[in-house]
Amino acid sequence: MSYRVAVRSLCEFTAKQGDLDLRFTPSPSAQEGIVGHGLVTGRRGAGYEREVALEGRYGELLVRGRADGYDPALNRLEEIKTYRGDLARQPANHRALHWAQARVYGWLLCRSRNLPAIELALVYFDVASQKETLLLERRDAEELRAFFEAQCQAFLTWAEQELAHREARDRALAELRFPYPNFRPGQRQLAEAVYKAACTGTHLMAQAPTGIGKTLATLFPQLKACPGQKLDKLFFLAAKTSGRRLALDALATLGRGRPLRVLELTARDKACEHPDLACHGESCPLARGFYDRLPEARAAALETPFLDQARLREVAQAHRVCPYYLGQELARWVDVTVGDYNYYFDLTALLHGLTQANQWRVGVLVDEAHNLLERGRGMYSAELDQRDLRAARRQAPAELKKPLERIQRAWSALAREQVRPYEVKEELPGKLLAALQQAIGAINDFLADAPAGLDVELQAFYFDMLQFCRLAELFDRHSLFDCSLLPPDRRGRAASRLCLRNVLPAPFLAPRLAQARSAVLFSATLSPRRFYADTLGLPTNSVWLEADSPFRAEQLSVRIARHISTRYGDRAASLEPIVELLARQYRERPGNYLAFFSSFDYLRQVSALLAERHPDIPFWEQTRSMEEDARQAFIERFQAGGRGIGFAVLGGAFGEGIDLPGERLIGAFIATLGLPQVNPVNEEFKTRLAALFGSGYDYAYLYPGLQKVVQAAGRVIRTPQDEGVVHLIDDRFARPQVRRLLPSWWRIEEDAQLTCSSSSQHVV
The missing domain is CATH 1.10.275 (Fumarase C; Chain B, domain 1)
Structure with missing residues (x-):
């Protein structure tokens, strides 16, 4: 078995030294880099060769890459680098890395074409002035061969270690068994679909109810498929810290006693030890000599297969290196990376860039994928x-x-x-x-x-x-x-x-999804399928699964309060009937409830009237810009045997991602369809989405709103033993086009009261 390494990765491993220094950055954008390369190569003669694919072996090491350009007439190989600013201020270790790449490519070209010598050129292209700076050196093939072999020899011990790890990892994963005696209802169905997608190289959208163990049901089959599909890496991408934590817990169980390297990536502002200092050796002590201390830190880190944020920080402190950039380096050498969406989908995403540069075969798992639409819009x-x-x-x-x-x-x-x-x-x-x-x-x-x-x-x-x-x-x-x-x-x-x-992140997301051998986007709310496929950029041959629910209709009573309208113009009239509904339900079955509203103003109006009319009913409220400790205190009020109503805003911190099983939560009131506010921006979204897909209102308002409703209602039933009630407070919930978008396992009841007179004047 050969160990494959890209020329850039080889040189970064062997030739980087000295300080971590970001003063010569940011580099030009990816698009500017592409344009810059095109301008440089476009200036060359007719016989100039672009993107020259090269590879060579040294023992068990297979080194490959693409040289930027070669001019046969001049016998000159060019390594092109785009930049901004003053080239004279470029750190010396950046220049050394660039020369190392040029020399390795030079040997690979000499070897493939039997050249006795070659001229090497570093071409620095200023994207602002569009001027080239040319640095030249002439090397004999034997000199370049010696340089190439020295780099390979320096890397070979590491490569042999990595090969041994890969073989041990694949043996262990081939023998991996599900860690519990039985699957939960719906969990096996999801796991089988994920395994099939991984083995056939297809993409899967999976809608699966909360409570079946989706995290384990996606990680287990993907890991199981790694040996047979020769997957290099697995990326688990989450929208929130809670999702990362669930993934790390599952991986700790699956990886126990096995040679599986797991890394958690966190945001720079959370990992940085000296946020008040600049990222270079003259300012930050953890940047000074970073690359000199990196080899020992890297080796020590990988002795501990499970590298969550706390463990990574311990290793970084022990070796006096920056924990954030140590994590970035370790992403090259671990098997599973757990991080935020942006690490793969952002314009300059680390994991996507590494996948491209190293030609990795990767599996991608996107947790709570309904969040990717808004997160994608934010990224772009x-x-x-x-x-x-x-x-x-x-x-x-x-x-x-x-x-x-x-x-x-x-x-x-x-x-x-x-x-x-x-x-x-x-x-x-x-x-x-x-x-x-x-x-x-x-x-x-x-x-x-x-x-x-x-x-x-x-x-x-x-x-x-x-x-x-x-x-x-x-x-x-x-x-x-x-x-x-x-x-x-x-x-x-x-x-x-x-x-x-x-408006539409699909054109940005689609190439990143296509880069993966297989990608699984899973959530409890991915309906309607076409909406998410269109907006997230799923390929046309992607597979859809709606996993069976482990819950029975008898567990959840869903009631539509069709005598109430929560439209903006009807809110004053809605306060009293909402308060009476809350009080009646609470007295019928005292316990813990969540009540969701469309805004903080609406929430406070209802809670104030509840306090006035029913002062004996306990309640607590979500507030604007709640800190982490305040959010935790809000959740901790929901204790088994407790009583009261927590007031929250739909789509906020308590609308998804919290787990309150059993008597910790026995019901929810949802006094809104969750529709985005009608304003000039959303109206422009509606117009643009109508032009793209023909369903502007549904794509801009209805589908995103009801996704929040279903997520909030999903807080009530978390296990097959739970029982509870959900009140959908608005007459529009009774309309067929809305009911079709609610979970199929719900048994929906409508109250016997008459629809309010104003509701007939409004459309969904």
Whole structure:
């Protein structure tokens, strides 16, 4: 069995040394890099060869990659690097890595074509000025062979260790057994579908009820399929910390006593030990000498197969390296990575980039996949606020004030053309984008000589500019460019907010899903299938599964309060009947309940009336911007044998992802259809989605709203032993087009009271 390694990965392992240094970054965006490479190679002669595939062996090591270009007439191999800023400020270890790559490619080319010598070129292309800087060296083939073999020899011990680990891992996974005597109802069905998808290389959308053990039912078959499908890595992607925790718990059970390496990736702000310091050796002690200490830290980390956040931090502290960047390095060497969606789906996602660079065969599991729509929209959107620009200008050093003033002038000119408070623009503002790019270049130059970094306001605006410019390059029908006029400040100055607002993340998500050998998107709410397939970019041949529910209709009484309307215009009239419904249910069966509303204002109006009319009924409320300890205190009020009503906002922290089995929660009231607010932005979404799919209202309002309703109702029945009640409070829940979107196992009852007179005047 050969160990395959990409040229870049080989050189990063053997040639990186010295400090972790991010001052010469950020690099140009991926799109700028592609364009830059194209411009450089487009300037070459007719016989120039692009993307030259090369490979070579050294013992059990198979090294492969694609050289950027080769000119047979000059016998010159080129390694092309795009950059911004002043090349003279490039750290020496960056240059050393680039030369190492060029020399390895040089040997592979000499070997494949029997060349006695070759000229190597590092071509640095400035994406701003579009100028090339050419660094040349001529090497004999024997020199390059010796260099190649030295790199391989330095890597070989590690490669042999990795081969032994892979063989042991695959043997263990081939013998893996389900860790419990029996599957739960519906769990085996899901596990079999996941295994089949992994073995056939297809993508699966799986809707499976809460409580069947979806996390274990997806991880177990994917791991079981790894040896036969020769999968290199498995990525478990979650929307929330609770999802990561469930995955880590399941992997701890499945991996117990087995050579399975598991890594948890966390956000930089949660992992950084010195958030007040810049990421380079002159500022941060954990960046100083990072690559010199990395080999020992890496080896020590992998002696412990289970690397959650706490264990990773322990290893990093012991070896005096940055825990965040140690985790990034270890992602190359573990078998299973558990992290947030953004680690695979973001524009500059680490795991997706590594998969491409190393040509890994990967399996991808997307937990609670209904969240990927809004999260995807957030990842592929960007916003600039003119008030933030003013704050950045006030704090900016003298050499950066002029570039920021150019942005201000271009922005003000754009705002003067606007008539309405909110407008969608058909074209991107060319002058403003040029000013943003110039400012980014100026800040990059400044950062190379500023160990202390940027002021907080300027740094935040700098990152906003980077995201805005990256997405401007990718702007298309999947997104809107809009401008909102803001109220004047205390000095009477007008301002506006610009947004590149993603409507449809599918064009961004689809290539990342396609990169996987198989991907499984699973959730308790993925209906209707077509909506999620369209918006998340699933391939046309993806498979759909609706797993059998382990719950009986008798366990859950679902009642529609069709005599109440929760429409905005009817809310004042709805307060009293909602309060009486809450009180009647509570007195019929005292216990713990959750009551969901569409807004904090609506919630407080109902809770205040409940306190006035029924002061003996305990209740507690979700508040705006609750801290973690306050959220935990809210959940801890739901104890077995307890009594009271917790008031929460639908779609918030308590609408999904919390587990309150048995008597901890015996019922829920949902006083809203969860429809997004009707506003200019959502109306533009409706128009764009109608043009794309023909169902603008359903795609923009109805489907996202009812998904939140079903998730909230799913908090009530968590085990086959639970019994409870859900009150759907609005006459629109009785309409056939709405009822069809509710879970098929629900037995729905309608109250005998008459529909309110106002409801007939409204459509769903």
